[in-house]
Amino acid sequence: MGLKAASLGDSLVNTIAVAIAASALTASSIFIVQHFNKRARIKRIKRDISNSIHNSVSHLDEATDIARGVTSRKPLTTDEGLIREQLARNYAFLGEEGVAKIRSSFVIVVGLGGVGSHAAHMLLRSGVEHLRLIDFDQVTLSSLNRHAVATQADVGTPKSTCLKKHFLDIAPHAKIDARMELFNIIAAPELLSGSPDYVLDCIDNLNTKMDLIKYCVDNKIRIISSMGAGAKADPSRIQIADISETFEDPLARATRRGLKLKGVESGVTVVYSTEKPGAVKLLPLEEEKVQEADEYSALPDFRVRILPVLGTLPALFGNCMASYVITELAGWPTNPLAIKLREKTYMRLHRDLVNKEKDGYGASANIPFNVSDVGYIFEEIWRGRSALSGTFDKLQLIRWDVTKPASFQNVVCLTRHEAEKHEKILPHELEKHYSPEFIEFVQSRFAEERKINKWR
Structure with a gap:
């Protein structure tokens, strides 16, 4: 067991x-x-x-x-017939030769924010096939209210590469040279190399803007510059004019004065607004950040506080620039008119003309012009300057042919001194006192008036 x-x-x-x-x-x-x-x-x-x-x-x-300008993405092959169809309305408007000039042009846009992105965008859609896009900054959420193509997915990416990405979706055949670089006078020879047909200045830093304009003027590169679109809201006040003819725009005034010190007084086309800045102010910087302001700007000496911007105005500025450049490249004349809004000047010119007609020629005081007509003749026909000397001071309107009554096609703008001499010249003596080129110029302006008067 x-x-x-x-x-x-x-x-x-x-x-x-x-x-x-x-x-x-x-x-x-x-x-x-x-x-x-x-x-x-x-x-x-x-x-x-x-x-x-x-x-x-x-x-x-x-x-x-x-x-850096190195293209790793090859553009898609696009049939020429498709490209022509995409540009069909441009061909209808500007003709074969005009669009051919646009397509073969090389344009540089410096500054790709609200103004620059819209300008570059419409240059591309209008047929410019070679663009260089320059900006050191990145897309931010706050810039989406005015950027031409950026989306929330683009926030944090370089503005230049953001535009390139979207542009190749619009025109795969285009050559887009995207540069994430800061423009400065040292980098200018490289950034503006390649003999560009036009440069668009869309920079909002004053010193950098003046450096770019000065470089282009010195190197005979055609340039159009954008003035201040911030704190503006009235689209009817946007103008295209020579820098010497701008007013009411603080950035234009500062740029004009700075360029004058650099030896540039005129010859630079700008887009600006005659609207007086309203009650809006710079967005404030918190008190504790004031002492370290440079730490909150993209770069030292660049703006820290920012003007409020109504997104539509930079878009209009950019489209104005693109339209001007496109017509210039195509050889399509537009003759932008600098609006001076000089009602008192028009009233004086009208009064002086009435007195001259009555006292000098014994004509009726009831001349065929009102004050508005005088403004039209002065600004649109004679561009607000002497037809003979091109000066702006002490101007008056006087008969061209002193034997005929004043009319839209027989009134010329001269300085008072020039007018005193002119009123003593009979029609058959004009060629003795004036060059054939000047006489032809005056007749061309009268011919222009005949064409546009019917639209008034």
Whole structure:
């Protein structure tokens, strides 16, 4: 009985030992499998991270290459017939030769914010196939109210590469040279290289703006410059004029004065607004940040506080610039008129003309012009300056042919001194006193008046 019990005990011990061994083996197997699975997962995760990092670096490298002007993305091949269809309305308006000039042109846009992005956008859509886009800054959420093409997905990306990405979706055949760089006078020879047909200045930093304009003037590069679109709201006040003829715009005034010190007084076309800045003020900088203002600007000496901007106005500025450049490239004359809003000047000119007609020629005081007509003749026909000398001071309107009554096509703008001499010249003596070029110029202005008067 004892032996049987011992045998049963040994059998139970063996069974337990086997069970323990089996459990240990099973647990060991599980641990081994889990270990290998864990290692496989870690390896897979590391591989995924590595691929992700590689892709991110590749994207960053691509963005950097694009910013440096190295194109890694090949433009899609586009059929010429499709391009012509896309530009069909431009061909109908500007003709074959005009659009051909636009398509073969090279235009540089410096500053790609609210004004520059819209200008570049419409240059592309109008047929310019070679654009260089220059800006050191990135797209921000606050700039989406005025940017031409940027979306929330573009926030944080360079403005230049953002435009390039969207532009290639619009015109895959275009050559877009995107530069994430800050314009300065040292970099100017490189950034403005390639003999551009036009440069658009859309910079809002005064010193940088003047450097760009001065460089273009000195190097005989055609340029159009945008003045201040901030704190403005009236689209009817936007004008295109020579820098010497601007007024009511603080940025234009500061630019004009600064350029004068650099030896540039005229010859620079600008887009500006005659609207007086309203009650809006610079957005405030918190008191604790004032002492470290440079830390909150994109670059030292660049603006920290910002004027409120109604998004539509920069868009209009940009489209005005693009329209002007397109017509200039195509050879389509527009003759922008500098609106002076000089009611008192028109009233004086009208009064002087009435007195001259009555006292000098014995004519009726009821001349065929009202004050508005005088403003039209003075501004639109004679561009607010002497037809002979081109000066702006002490002007008056006088008969061209002194033997005929004053009319829209027989009144010329001269200085008082020039007018005193002119009133003594009979029609058959004009060629003795004036050059053939000047006489032809006056007749061309009268011919122009005949064409546009019917639209008044």
